Amino acid sequence: MPSFAILFPGQGSQFVGMGAELFEARPDLLGDGVDDLLGWSLRQLCLEGPEDLLVRTERAQPALFCLSYALWIEFSSRFPDPPRATAGHSLGEYTALVASGVLGFAEALSVVAARGRAMADAADAEQSGMMAVMGVTAERAEDIAEARRREGGRLVVANLNAPGQVVMAGSASDLDWLESQAKSLRLRRMVRLAVAGAFHSQFMAPAARRVAAALEDVRPAAPRFPVYSNVTAKPVHRDDVAETLVAQVCSPVRFDQSLKAMAAEGVDTFVHIGPGKVTAGLAKRTIRSATVLVVNDLAGAAKAADSLSSMGIS
Numbered sequence: 001m002p003s004f005a006i007l008f009p010g011q012g013s014q015f016v017g018m019g020a021e022l023f024e025a026r027p028d029l030l031g032d033g034v035d036d037l038l039g040w041s042l043r044q045l046c047l048e049g050p051e052d053l054l055v056r057t058e059r060a061q062p063a064l065f066c067l068s069y070a071l072w073i074e075f076s077s078r079f080p081d082p083p084r085a086t087a088g089h090s091l092g093e094y095t096a097l098v099a100s101g102v103l104g105f106a107e108a109l110s111v112v113a114a115r116g117r118a119m120a121d122a123a124d125a126e127q128s129g130m131m132a133v134m135g136v137t138a139e140r141a142e143d144i145a146e147a148r149r150r151e152g153g154r155l156v157v158a159n160l161n162a163p164g165q166v167v168m169a170g171s172a173s174d175l176d177w178l179e180s181q182a183k184s185l186r187l188r189r190m191v192r193l194a195v196a197g198a199f200h201s202q203f204m205a206p207a208a209r210r211v212a213a214a215l216e217d218v219r220p221a222a223p224r225f226p227v228y229s230n231v232t233a234k235p236v237h238r239d240d241v242a243e244t245l246v247a248q249v250c251s252p253v254r255f256d257q258s259l260k261a262m263a264a265e266g267v268d269t270f271v272h273i274g275p276g277k278v279t280a281g282l283a284k285r286t287i288r289s290a291t292v293l294v295v296n297d298l299a300g301a302a303k304a305a306d307s308l309s310s311m312g313i314s
Contacts, residue, residue: 002313003084004269005262006099007283008068008092010253012195013276014060016049019067021298023047026070029105037106038062038113057123057196061091061116062109068095068274069105075273075295078305081313084267085235087228087258089279090159090200091115093248100223102241111214111245118210119249123197125206127172130158130195131179134165135188141166144185148174158200159253162285169198200253208249215242233257255279259286269313271295271304 023030023043034042045054046063053059072095088096094112097103103111133141141157145168148155155174159167168178175192182190197203220242226235229244233254236244259270259282269291272280276296283292291311293304 002268002311003266004271004308004313005267006072006083006086006096007270007272007279008072008086008088008095008099009064009272009274009276009278010088010090010092011057011060011064011199012193013274013278014054014064015275016051016054017047018063018275019046019070022067022070022074025074025298029070029073030066033106034066034109037109042066055194057120058113058116061119062113064091064275065095065109065112068092069098071273071295071297071301072099074298075271075301075304078301079308081308082225083271084265085226085228085262087255087262088230089161089255089282090230090248090253092274092279093227093230093245095274096227097220097223097236097241100225100227102220102223102227102236102238103218107218111211111218114214115207115211115249118207118214119199119204120196122204122207123195123199126197126203128170128198128201128203129172129175130167130169130193130198131175132165132167132191132193133178133187134190136164136166138166141168144168144178144187145170148177153177154202156198156201157252158198160256161253162256162259162282165282165285167193169201169203171198171203200249200251202250204249208246211249212242212246215245218242228258228262230254230258233261255282256286259283263287263290269293269308269311271308 086096155170158169229236270283
């Protein structure tokens, strides 16, 4: 029988104006309680910006988490059958854990806010960044990173997003080296990402320690459906949630492997829920036979629910 999985986006999907319908539809989720926890107005930031503030790590992460979760609530009210599995890209893993009932919304938001501040501070401490490299295998990317490390660099593979789409992270000089060696390394295309620092690398070690402290009082529940971890590309056990979320800060995001693992368990339809369409694109590239749906507004939630019903999905 056909089955579906839910995918939640991470940082980078934010834009000024996102979530306008949601703030009207779900003031219970996106109202004063959230603002009190964050210490700033979520609605004002999302709808009015300015963009240079919205893109800051400590603001973008809570904003995307809140809107993605509100969209999940809207979607699941229209299609209450649980998915076969869920996964989130980096930050999106927190949304997946809340959707599955492992974490509560408010406690997860508190950790997400602490995570965003910690990662921003770690990025400010040393100049670093990330580079998307297209047309290379994970093995080839690791060989390149290892070659740079043998020269004293700190280049690593940070994101395994989809076949032929790898993100590398390192110091500013590491990324300069990568660009200067592009021809000799036979790298077809590279793009520096507009991020504050080298996320999912050892540059984030100070942030990982702060995330661990933020998770100390969290008591995860058993998941209602499997949540695939970025670190292991396997369903996470409730007893391992804190450990894997701490490890995730410095570990590669194995998103392509998570998608393949879910497909191996019978998932043939993926539903992206949240701003943008990033995880939908990754699912299309990784599982080419899959049906991929996008929910980034209320109309999309209704349309996806109707599509799943018409396909006999469960």
